[in-house]
Amino acid sequence: MYRSHNNGExxxxxxxxxxxxxxxxxxxxxxxxxxxxDLRDRYGITQLIFDGERSDVSLVENARTLGREFVIQxxxxxxxxxxxxxxxxxxxxxxLVTSMKILNSSKTPPFTIEDETDGGDELRMKYRYLDxxxxxxxxxxxxxxxxxxxxxxxxxxEGFVDVETPYLxxxxxxxxxxxxxxxxxxxxxxxxxxxxxQTFKQLLMVGGLDKYFQIVKCFRDEDLRAxxxxxxxxxxxxxxxxxxxxxxxxFEGLVRHLLQDIKGFKIEAFPRMTYEEAMRTYxxxxxxxxxxxxxxxLNTLAQGxxxxxxxxxxxxxxxxxxxxxxxxxKQIDQLIDFVKKPxxxxxGLVWVKYNKDGSLKSSVDKFFGQEDLKSWALKVxxxxxxxxxxxxGEAAKTRTQLSALRMEMAERLNLRNPAxxxxxxxxxxxxxxxxxxxxxxxxxxxxxTSPKPEDxxxxxxxxxxxxxxxxxxxxxxxxIGGGSIRIFDKATQSRMFDLLGFxxxxxxxxxxxLMDAFEYGAPPHGGLAFGLDRLxxxxxxxxxxxxxxxxxxxxxxxxxMIDAPSPIDEEQLRELRLKLDL
Ligand code: ASP
Numbered sequence: 001m002y003r004s005h006n007n008g009e010x011x012x013x014x015x016x017x018x019x020x021x022x023x024x025x026x027x028x029x030x031x032x033x034x035x036x037x038d039l040r041d042r043y044g045i046t047q048l049i050f051d052g053e054r055s056d057v058s059l060v061e062n063a064r065t066l067g068r069e070f071v072i073q074x075x076x077x078x079x080x081x082x083x084x085x086x087x088x089x090x091x092x093x094x095x096l097v098t099s100m101k102i103l104n105s106s107k108t109p110p111f112t113i114e115d116e117t118d119g120g121d122e123l124r125m126k127y128r129y130l131d132x133x134x135x136x137x138x139x140x141x142x143x144x145x146x147x148x149x150x151x152x153x154x155x156x157x158e159g160f161v162d163v164e165t166p167y168l169x170x171x172x173x174x175x176x177x178x179x180x181x182x183x184x185x186x187x188x189x190x191x192x193x194x195x196x197x198q199t200f201k202q203l204l205m206v207g208g209l210d211k212y213f214q215i216v217k218c219f220r221d222e223d224l225r226a227x228x229x230x231x232x233x234x235x236x237x238x239x240x241x242x243x244x245x246x247x248x249x250x251f252e253g254l255v256r257h258l259l260q261d262i263k264g265f266k267i268e269a270f271p272r273m274t275y276e277e278a279m280r281t282y283x284x285x286x287x288x289x290x291x292x293x294x295x296x297x298l299n300t301l302a303q304g305x306x307x308x309x310x311x312x313x314x315x316x317x318x319x320x321x322x323x324x325x326x327x328x329x330k331q332i333d334q335l336i337d338f339v340k341k342p343x344x345x346x347x348g349l350v351w352v353k354y355n356k357d358g359s360l361k362s363s364v365d366k367f368f369g370q371e372d373l374k375s376w377a378l379k380v381x382x383x384x385x386x387x388x389x390x391x392x393g394e395a396a397k398t399r400t401q402l403s404a405l406r407m408e409m410a411e412r413l414n415l416r417n418p419a420x421x422x423x424x425x426x427x428x429x430x431x432x433x434x435x436x437x438x439x440x441x442x443x444x445x446x447x448x449t450s451p452k453p454e455d456x457x458x459x460x461x462x463x464x465x466x467x468x469x470x471x472x473x474x475x476x477x478x479x480i481g482g483g484s485i486r487i488f489d490k491a492t493q494s495r496m497f498d499l500l501g502f503x504x505x506x507x508x509x510x511x512x513x514l515m516d517a518f519e520y521g522a523p524p525h526g527g528l529a530f531g532l533d534r535l536x537x538x539x540x541x542x543x544x545x546x547x548x549x550x551x552x553x554x555x556x557x558x559x560x561m562i563d564a565p566s567p568i569d570e571e572q573l574r575e576l577r578l579k580l581d582l
Contacts, residue, residue: 016077024069024113025106028063035050046095047093047094068113069108069109079095109130110130111123113133137547151235168191197218201237202448203514217232236529263421282295286474290415301375315399319406320388335409336349345397360373389405430468431470449484451492475535482528484526484528
């Protein structure tokens with residue numbers, strides 16, 4: 001037996017007991033005649049004392065050979081500490097060691113195994129197994145396990161069946177590139193790794209399984225943007241005989257349960273907002289509604305008054321930033337610089353200070369009087385003491401720019417409180433999205449999403465205006481899940497492929513199996529998928545998903561610990577009949 005207790009367990013109650021502990025050496029303090037060692041495992045730290053007077057001298061000699069991260073097993077007696085440490089749960093006792101066995105030695109670790117480590121990112125990833133010994137990383141992984149357990153329990157209780165779907169499949173188009181795997185047995189042919197189990201879960205509905213879920217790895221070969229992983233985990237779900245409302249209610253239930261169970265955060269019904277409204281009021285399809293600063297459109301109030309910068313524009317729009325009317329020239333200049341950054345790309349910013357005494361002062365006083373400015377303030381819901389920030393230009397672009405500014409102001413004012421949770425549904429997404437590069441429509445969600453019946457008549461004439469039965473769940477400004485009600489008849493599905501520019505033959509080749517299935521009594525169905533990594537990070541009050549993944553890839557998609565991807569040897573290449581001499 002390696003241990004009778006773990007290192008976080010012993011208290012004053014255990015004094016006089018003989019115990020056996022195992023773990024890693026966190027710290028050695030050598031006082032000559034006595035040596036103290038902090039012994040660590042997942043559960044905590046217990047202090048060991050090696051004392052030549054109270055036990056064997058050779059023990060002290062032996063303890064002197066210990067280095068950081070050695071793995072040892074000790075036997076000894078629990079005694080009350082003289083100098084108590086009330087910071088840790090085991091701080092009232094220590095173990096007077098009577099025997100010790102070194103189970104394994106350790107090289108000096110390349111960074112300190114402390115909550116605040118001296119190791120940089122790359123080094124920590126290379127020695128991730130050491131990084132995982134650190135409290136914050138381990139706690140994140142334990143937290144993730146807690147969340148996935150809660151998800152499984154909740155969904156099983158609701159009658160969802162956990163089904164595994166294959167990883168070696170044929171490509172599913174979800175907008176990204178596929179990772180492919182060459183098939184040795186089928187020369188010149190490739191599997192694709194799933195971007196999601198989309199078509200399989202739909203086939204499970206055709207199979208009558210009624211309610212499906214899976215916590216599943218998905219693979220997308222995208223150019224890595226910050227905090228994206230080429231492989232990531234979804235909570236993937238599908239239900240039969242449902243309308244949008246049923247799906248929203250079912251999964252609002254899941255997230256409400258998680259917030260309550262994991263965070264003790266109670267939330268009633270989630271607000272619902274159409275895509276159009278989200279874009280108009282927040283300039284964003286994943287608005288952070290923990291704070292206000294809603295957009296106010298000022299066209300009718302601000303145009304035609306001789307201010308050329310506004311007059312010719314499609315949209316003049318502003319926000320009221322709470323309590324910032326006393327911003328200095330320098331602070332305002334910083335905001336102007338912010339919107340002019342190439343990533344934002346605005347030409348400038350008009351400001352209005354709504355002073356505490358009710359008077360207004362602006363950067364455009366030459367063109368607008370107090371009455372004008374007052375009417376703007378009203379429109380953006382400003383209170384005295386607020387700062388109005390106004391932008392103008394082409395509508396879609398200006399909304400995106402003002403949205404970035406709104407988020408920047410929220411950061412500056414600390415309005416993004418990680419302990420607060422503000423979920424909502426964004427519904428009625430457009431079915432299609434025009435791609436300027438390829439001059440084609442793309443499915444905004446994916447090609448299996450059903451158009452809204454009331455918009456069907458626009459499909460041929462104005463496809464860009466057709467709305468879909470598609471929805472996203474948004475939490476604190478992040479899209480944490482998304483899905484749709486699906487097409488379930490062959491004719492509509494085939495029409496959809498036409499619209500997306502597939503030839504009949506391409507559609508048949510890629511999705512024949514799905515359209516065939518639709519001919520054998522496919523039930524109406526719909527579902528969604530949550531991004532588990534991000535959901536866990538947000539529930540954990542953090543933004544980076546990497547910190548919640550045991551073995552993440554770096555920004556170039558590499559695993560620096562195992563050094564992947566890597567070349568394969570000639571023999572493997574030959575077997576796969578792959579030639580690399582390009
Ligand atoms: N397969 C979709 C996705 O990965 C989710 C869904 O429509 O259920 O985004």
